[in-house]
Amino acid sequence: MKKRFAVSTVLMSAALVLGTTTVWATTSTGTSTAKITFTTNEAPVIVDPDSPDPTNPYDPTGNGGNTPTGNTGPLTLDYAPNFDFGSNELRLDKSLFQAIDQKPFLQVTDRRVNPTQWEVTVKLGDFNDEGGNPSLAGSTLSIDAGTVQTLINVTGFTAPTTGDITLTPGDAGDAQTILASAEGTFSTWQIYWEGNGTDNDFIKLNVPVNVQMEGTHTATLDWTLTDVVN
Incomplete structure (x- = not known):
């Protein structure tokens, strides 16, 4: 009888020790961060107006176009077109000439955190001959509304608007709005005059x-691209 009692006591003691260990278990915690930085230190990519893919940069100078501006920052005018009206025989019955450019376009990129309205205006200086003398007095340059488009797969923003304008050479107050946004437009936008x-x-x-x-x-x-104060 005594031996059996002693064994029973040892088993009960072991059970009590194990129970005590479970009750006093603790949990440790900590924190860390995940971080990313975005900048606007590089000029936006110029995209082909026929297939505006930002992964495939377009060189307009190789197609007879203008040099990109290279502007950097959150709101930029990236590219403005040249207009070439070609070589024309002097005729006394013709005063209207069409540009010969097949791919002129205007490009603006909006990368602002808090986007607001913006607009692009354009004005035309005096014409000058090869000697630098004023010429072609009384001329006017008409730019009709082209196609407003944005990068592929960029949605959720209201497109800027454009319209027909007529410019008079040398008129300092003749700047006309060629493209305007009613609200923030986080994306790259173009007017394409195909x-x-x-x-x-x-x-x-x-x-x-x-x-x-x-x-x-x-x-x-x-x-001129201007951030319009609301």
């Missing part, structure tokens, strides 16, 4: 017959 294979129906220069002179005449277009 040619018809020979001329461009969207871009026209009206030169009075009596001021047409032999030689090349050049004017500067100034394009």
Whole structure:
């Protein structure tokens, strides 16, 4: 009887020790972070207006176009087009000339954290002949509304709007709005004035017959992107 009692006591003691260990178990915790930084230090990619794919940069200079601006920051004018009206025989019965450019476009990129309205205006300087003298007085440059488009697979933002404009050379107050957003438009946007294979129906220069002179005449277009304060 005594031996059996002793064994029973040992087993009961072991059970009590195990129970005590379970009751006093503890949990340890900690915290860490996941971090990413975005910058706007590089100029946005220029995209092909025929297939606006941001993974396939487009070089407009290789297609007779203008040099990209290289502008950096959260809201940028990336590219503005040249307009070439070609070589024309002087005729006394023709005053309207169409651009010969087949792929002119304007590109703006909005990468702002708190986007607001913005607009692009353009004005036309005086025409000058090859000697730097003023020329083609009374001319007007008409730019009709082109196609407004954005990058592939970018949705959820209201597209900017455009419309027909007419510019008078040398008029300091003649800046016209060519593209405008009613609200923030986080994306890259373009106006595309696609040619018809020979001329461009969207871009026209009206030169009075009596001021047409032999030689090349050049004017500067100034394009300005402005963040509109709401």
